[in-house]
Amino acid sequence: MRFVGFGKEKLMDLFTDQQPTVQQIVKDAYLLKSFALRNQTQLLADLTQLLEASPLRNMVTPGGFSMSVAMSNCGELGWVSDRKGYRYATHDPLTDKPWPAMPNSFRTLAQQSASAVGYENFHPDACLINQYKVGARMSLHQDKNELDFNQPIVSVSLGLPAIFQFGGFERADKTVSLLLEHGDVVVWGGESRLRFHGILPVKAGQNTALNCRINLTFRRAGK
Ligand code: MD3
Ligand code: FE
Numbered sequence: 666m667r668f669v670g671f672g673k674e675k676l677m678d679l680f681t682d683q684q685p686t687v688q689q690i691v692k693d694a695y696l697l698k699s700f701a702l703r704n705q706t707q708l709l710a711d712l713t714q715l716l717e718a719s720p721l722r723n724m725v726t727p728g729g730f731s732m733s734v735a736m737s738n739c740g741e742l743g744w745v746s747d748r749k750g751y752r753y754a755t756h757d758p759l760t761d762k763p764w765p766a767m768p769n770s771f772r773t774l775a776q777q778s779a780s781a782v783g784y785e786n787f788h789p790d791a792c793l794i795n796q797y798k799v800g801a802r803m804s805l806h807q808d809k810n811e812l813d814f815n816q817p818i819v820s821v822s823l824g825l826p827a828i829f830q831f832g833g834f835e836r837a838d839k840t841v842s843l844l845l846e847h848g849d850v851v852v853w854g855g856e857s858r859l860r861f862h863g864i865l866p867v868k869a870g871q872n873t874a875l876n877c878r879i880n881l882t883f884r885r886a887g888k
Contacts, residue, residue, distance in 0.1 A: 693855030817854035
């Protein structure tokens with residue numbers, strides 16, 4: 666066990682002795698357990714730095730509701746939502762500046778995760794950063810704002826655990842639950858790419874000084 670700082674928060678104890686494993690969840694979807702633990706210090710340092718340039722904020726849905734998940738982005742393209750709709754944008758609407766560059770630690774983890782399960786040419790141009798404070802959730806949806814659904818999605822979970830739900834290809838299809846813990850990576854490719862999915866309300870937890878859940882979602886959004 667070693668101690669890792671997160672920004673100006675208090676030190677936290679994180680277990681770094683778990684060994685990474687790969688398991689298939691459904692066809693074309695893989696859980697890479699503990700895959701992000703090895704570089705967590707660098708990931709969290711890079712995350713802290715880029716959030717200073719483009720802070721987390723609660724975006725508004727086209728319907729006018731404030732999302733319970735706070736978001737930011739890095740990379741060439743960032744996912745945004747406002748009264749006009751959901752889309753990818755080159756600039757942060759909060760600062761009118763380009764999104765911060767994708768840190769090498771982020772890009773390398775995403776590419777190594779994708780290639781570990783057979784997606785060799787993943788070049789993400791977008792990384793959405795989702796922050797779930799206790800109680801935040803993401804209701805069942807599909808990711809359809811990207812141009813090429815043949816590209817996989819890589820998701821990295823940090824901090825508090827959460828129950829991820831994935832369903833079928835129609836909203837009413839039954840869902841299966843999966844616990845995502847600190848350091849877990851999921852790769853969604855092939856036919857799993859268009860499955861409905863969501864996150865149940867995050868519960869308060871002990872044993873971490875990151876008193877929230879952070880999810881990094883890597884995508885190829887543009888051409
Ligand atoms: C399964 N985020 O930002 S990441 C999202 O944990 C989103 O913050 C969740 O869904 C989160 O859109 C889940 C894992 C994920 C991402 C995309 C998927 C799972 C997926 C696309 C298809 C199927
Ligand atoms: Fe999604």
